[in-house]
Amino acid sequence: MCGVLGIVGSSAVGHRLYDGLTLLQHRGQDAAGIATSAQGKLILRKGAGLVRDVFTADHMARLDGDMGIAHTRYPTAGTSASAEAQPFYVNSPYGIVMAHNGNLTNAEELKRELFESDLRHINTRSDSEVLLNVFAHELQARNPDTQLKPSDLFATVEAVHRRCKGAYAVVGMLVGRGVVAFRDPLGIRPLTIGVRHTDAGTEYAIASESVALQGLGFAMLRDVAPGEAVYVDVAGELHAQQCAAKPALTPCIFEYVYLARPDSIIDKISVHKSRLRMGERLARKILRERPDHDIDVVIPIPDTSRTAAMEVAYHLGVKYREGFIKNRYIGRTFIMPGQNLRKNSVRQKLSPIDLEFKGKNCLLVDDSIVRGTTSNQIIEMARDSGAKQVYMASAAPPVRHPNVYGIDMPAANELIAHDRTVEQIQEKIGADWLVYQDLSDLIEAIRYDKHPIAEFESCCFDGKYVTGDVDQAYLNSLQQARNDSSKQKVSEDLQVL
Numbered sequence: 001m002c003g004v005l006g007i008v009g010s011s012a013v014g015h016r017l018y019d020g021l022t023l024l025q026h027r028g029q030d031a032a033g034i035a036t037s038a039q040g041k042l043i044l045r046k047g048a049g050l051v052r053d054v055f056t057a058d059h060m061a062r063l064d065g066d067m068g069i070a071h072t073r074y075p076t077a078g079t080s081a082s083a084e085a086q087p088f089y090v091n092s093p094y095g096i097v098m099a100h101n102g103n104l105t106n107a108e109e110l111k112r113e114l115f116e117s118d119l120r121h122i123n124t125r126s127d128s129e130v131l132l133n134v135f136a137h138e139l140q141a142r143n144p145d146t147q148l149k150p151s152d153l154f155a156t157v158e159a160v161h162r163r164c165k166g167a168y169a170v171v172g173m174l175v176g177r178g179v180v181a182f183r184d185p186l187g188i189r190p191l192t193i194g195v196r197h198t199d200a201g202t203e204y205a206i207a208s209e210s211v212a213l214q215g216l217g218f219a220m221l222r223d224v225a226p227g228e229a230v231y232v233d234v235a236g237e238l239h240a241q242q243c244a245a246k247p248a249l250t251p252c253i254f255e256y257v258y259l260a261r262p263d264s265i266i267d268k269i270s271v272h273k274s275r276l277r278m279g280e281r282l283a284r285k286i287l288r289e290r291p292d293h294d295i296d297v298v299i300p301i302p303d304t305s306r307t308a309a310m311e312v313a314y315h316l317g318v319k320y321r322e323g324f325i326k327n328r329y330i331g332r333t334f335i336m337p338g339q340n341l342r343k344n345s346v347r348q349k350l351s352p353i354d355l356e357f358k359g360k361n362c363l364l365v366d367d368s369i370v371r372g373t374t375s376n377q378i379i380e381m382a383r384d385s386g387a388k389q390v391y392m393a394s395a396a397p398p399v400r401h402p403n404v405y406g407i408d409m410p411a412a413n414e415l416i417a418h419d420r421t422v423e424q425i426q427e428k429i430g431a432d433w434l435v436y437q438d439l440s441d442l443i444e445a446i447r448y449d450k451h452p453i454a455e456f457e458s459c460c461f462d463g464k465y466v467t468g469d470v471d472q473a474y475l476n477s478l479q480q481a482r483n484d485s486s487k488q489k490v491s492e493d494l495q496v497l
Helices: 014-023 058-064 109-114 125-143 150-164 210-215 252-259 271-289 307-316 339-349 375-384 422-429 440-449 473-483 482-495
Strands: 001-010 031-038 041-048 068-073 087-090 096-104 166-174 177-182 192-199 203-205 220-222 228-233 238-243 297-300 322-326 350-352 361-365 388-394 432-437
Touching: 001 096, 001 177, 001 228, 014 031, 014 041, 014 058, 014 068, 014 210, 041 058, 058 252, 068 096, 068 166, 096 109, 096 125, 109 125, 109 440, 125 150, 125 166, 150 177, 150 228, 150 238, 177 203, 192 210, 192 361, 203 210, 210 220, 210 238, 220 339, 252 271, 271 307, 271 388, 271 432, 271 440, 297 307, 307 361, 339 350, 339 375, 350 375, 361 375, 375 388, 375 422, 422 432
Parallel strands: 297 361, 361 388, 388 432
Antiparallel strands: 001 068, 001 203, 031 041, 031 068, 087 096, 096 166, 166 177, 177 228, 192 203, 192 220, 228 238, 322 350
16 A cells, blocks of 8 residues: 655756655655656655655755655565665666555565566566566667657567466656556556646656545546556657556555545545445444433544444534544554554554543444454553443444555454454454455445446455455465565564674
8 A cells, every 4th residue: 555656847847856756655655765866867766754854855855856766665565675766766667666465366476577587687576676677678678769759669568468467556757758647447556647737748646545636736537547557758648548458447445445545535435425325324334233222422432433433423412522532753563564563552553531431432433453462452542531322333343364465464263353253353352342344345335336447455354355366375475475574574684684
């Protein structure tokens, strides 16, 4: 769940790329990078940390040029080392930088092909570098001349689609020539295009979420279609072509539950309205299962669950109150690398308002329950603040299966709902009772009755992997490589080196 951004402008884009990354910071807090092109030269700055920590005023002054791409990283593959920061660069052909959101499910196979057949070397553990080298090799194979044509790029993306499996939303820059972007044939990860008309000419931006476009003054033009490639050349001309044989829109359902900002529009669906409807349907289920409930107050676990919690309170006919104050300087615990770090951050992140809990039966509403670490501690905090009874409701169904498409849920044994009943989860997190959203209700809350999306990518809830290439052997290898203990060992080994 990284954030990607690309701009081809009529004036310097460096500061706008920086501002756009701050609007996409929620999509990744591990590392950030910006690459621009000026007078045929590449200027690249990237590093570990938040956007504000990676770039100084001096860095920004040097990030010159009228086009560029940017990335904010959330680690699901590789490690949190600075070497994994994006964009990645190869010098042939032309000089290409690329940033990627998602996960290639055949990355190991591609690495072997690149080394043995394509004669390309991979320097990091990142599948984004793999994707870049596949793209560069396929473009080189077409023997492009100095006058790069859009058709060369579209043929290259067709080849990438044939070779790469999994989820990927990509922005890339060919130094001195233009910005290319494309989306996997199922459109699992989001990507959208914006346009801005100025006296100096038309500008285009491509971003993971519409909120970045809006914040930069671009009007949303449309989403990049599944399998589609778009190319904005140095003259500001937009070219687009479908490059997949059988595209089918199957967006990640977890974007609407948790990942995306509520003010974003993804595949023509308002994230905010989706979460309102999640709350309404969750309230209906609570009333079915607990018609004689004794809830005194509904309290959200900030921030993502607020929208759903307000609707739950309204439809239950009980008070809605803010019971936790969030420390804005602590990141989103779900995307923090390592269970110990997530656990230690909860009480630093949230502080209870005792008077909202004391002597009351409280319903805590969260957007989802993944590992259960925060849920257990938050329930303890509510009891310590004097709550009589503490109930829990999740706006999403139980997360029972690993996600392999770019969200950090690779190890089944780290998911609290894996191989547990709702009653067992309830006991483990310490709630007096627990209610989960039904998957069918979640789908209808997002799709509603006016949207044509036939299927969502919802593997973490139902265990169905839409790319058709994920088996138990792959899941076992993923768990072995990416569970918290493995990530920690890799980080320690790199530090020794």
